[in-house]
Amino acid sequence: MSSKMKTHTAWSLSVLFSNLGDFLRRCMFRILFMGPIPTHFAFIMDGNRRFAKKKNLEEGTGHRAGFLALMNILKYCYELGVKYVTIYAFSIENFKRRPDEVENLMNLMLEKIEELLEEESIVNQYGVRVYFIGNLKLLSEPVRVAAENAMRATAKNSKCSLLICVAYTSLDEILHAVQESCKEIIEVTQPCNSHKMGFGDRDSKKSDNAVKHVQESCKHDANESRVLKAGVSCNGDAGAANGVSKGVEETRNGVVEHNFPGSFEDKRDEAQELRPSRIENNVFPVKAGDNMQGECFSIKLVDIEKHLYMAVVPDPDILVRSSGETRLSNFLLWQTSTCPLYSPKELWPEIGLWHLVWAVLNFQRHHSYLEKKKKQF
Numbered sequence: 259m260s261s262k263m264k265t266h267t268a269w270s271l272s273v274l275f276s277n278l279g280d281f282l283r284r285c286m287f288r289i290l291f292m293g294p295i296p297t298h299f300a301f302i303m304d305g306n307r308r309f310a311k312k313k314n315l316e317e318g319t320g321h322r323a324g325f326l327a328l329m330n331i332l333k334y335c336y337e338l339g340v341k342y343v344t345i346y347a348f349s350i351e352n353f354k355r356r357p358d359e360v361e362n363l364m365n366l367m368l369e370k371i372e373e374l375l376e377e378e379s380i381v382n383q384y385g386v387r388v389y390f391i392g393n394l395k396l397l398s399e400p401v402r403v404a405a406e407n408a409m410r411a412t413a414k415n416s417k418c419s420l421l422i423c424v425a426y427t428s429l430d431e432i433l434h435a436v437q438e439s440c441k442e443i444i445e446v447t448q449p450c451n452s453h454k455m456g457f458g459d460r461d462s463k464k465s466d467n468a469v470k471h472v473q474e475s476c477k478h479d480a481n482e483s484r485v486l487k488a489g490v491s492c493n494g495d496a497g498a499a500n501g502v503s504k505g506v507e508e509t510r511n512g513v514v515e516h517n518f519p520g521s522f523e524d525k526r527d528e529a530q531e532l533r534p535s536r537i538e539n540n541v542f543p544v545k546a547g548d549n550m551q552g553e554c555f556s557i558k559l560v561d562i563e564k565h566l567y568m569a570v571v572p573d574p575d576i577l578v579r580s581s582g583e584t585r586l587s588n589f590l591l592w593q594t595s596t597c598p599l600y601s602p603k604e605l606w607p608e609i610g611l612w613h614l615v616w617a618v619l620n621f622q623r624h625h626s627y628l629e630k631k632k633k634q635f
Contacts, residue, residue: 286615287338293622296575298342299335300597302589303328305581305605312605318362323607325370329380334614336384336418342571344421346589350396350430364398367424371404375411385417391567392426393434419571426567428591435565439557442565568593576621578613580606596631598624 303324310320328345335343348367353360374381374388381388390405397405405424563569573593577586582603586594600617602609621628 283334283337283611290338290615290618290622294625295339296618296621297340298344298572298574298576299340299617300344300346300574300577300590300594301328301331302346302577302579302583302587303606304579304583304587306607308581309605309607317359318366320607321363321366325366327607327609330611331609331614332380332386332420333384334611336380336386338614338618340418342419342421342574344391344423344568344571344574344590346423346426346587348392348424348426349588350393350425350427351588353396353425364401368401368404371401371408375408381412381415381420385415386412387415387419388412389419389421389570391421391423393430394425396425421568421571423567423589427588428586429588431567432562432592434567435562436557438565439561442561443557563592566592573597576600576617578602578609578617580604580609596628598628 306320306324307317308320309315309323310317313320315323332343348363352363373379376382380386388408390409394402394405401424405422568590574590574597576599577590577594577597578600579585580602582601584599584601586599590597598621600620602613602616604613
């Protein structure tokens with residue numbers, strides 16, 4: 259048999275097995291469609307470096323293999339009808355790694371962001387809108403610009419969404435939301451007080467002092483107790499803890515503002531409607547400093563939730579972490595209180611179709627119980 263004929267035969271077999279695999283996958287998905295399908299998948303992509311060591315590969319090769327696994331998982335999710343996919347790509351804590359490793363990861367991230375915008379990419383194939391979630395000011399300038407361009411270029415896509423958490427931790431997200439909520443409350447009440455009391459510039463200075471006081475209070479709580487206590491009365495006495503205690507952590511820089519039309523604000527109200535309702539009476543009263551003459555501003559849970567980075571989408575239905583780990587690693591702590599965790603032992607580059615199928619089956623098995631818990635919450 260000539261080499262040309264062998265090549266043709268190998269190509270024919272490859273196409274045959276590929277078509278057969280697509281057919282079997284569609285059949286399997288039809289079976290899964292008989293039960294509830296998760297609307298929102300979240301993934302902690304753990305084990306890329308361990309995969310490279312396991313296979314005796316060069317450093318960084320594991321992350322490239324992980325990207326290929328991610329593309330396959332995204333394809334299966336969107337074929338299955340999953341509306342939202344969130345991935346934990348780079349934590350704020352990852353900046354503590356060796357400078358050369360961080361630089362290599364930033365370069366790889368820049369390369370893959372550019373690939374996402376190519377015409378034949380999965381983003382354009384499935385009409386995916388891309389969000390970059392986190393404190394983007396901590397990223398290098400080229401990566402931040404590329405991320406902003408990607409969000410702008412996909413802003414009109416509406417079939418499904420991909421949320422990429424970079425320079426992110428949940429504690430940083432909560433701290434940002436608390437600070438923004440305090441600023442918003444003070445900005446709303448300050449004009450009313452000025453008109454009512456006629457203080458003008460003097461009242462404006464009081465408002466600025468209140469914002470600084472709130473920020474200092476948040477940072478102090480993050481460093482000392484790392485817990486934001488609910489139910490503090492306006493006169494400073496500790497009341498009953500009606501709310502949910504949330505941790506906060508100090509961020510190193512400011513928070514980037516996403517000003518693209520429709521990038522966050524257009525989706526915020528829609529996402530809030532899809533979230534399970536929380537107890538309306540839960541508030542976080544904030545007492546201003548002495549120079550504010552004891553004024554008090556009540557912050558409700560809904561005020562904090564609308565300022566979270568993840569406010570544009572509903573909470574995850576299922577969280578998947580590879581490599582068998584069950585830690586959340588400071589990822590979506592606020593959003594996963596009623597979310598099941600699936601932890602296959604395989605490293606992230608080894609994750610494939612069967613792991614996704616098992617995750618959906620586990621979700622379907624516990625769906626009724628989880629729905630009851632959400633209503634109670």
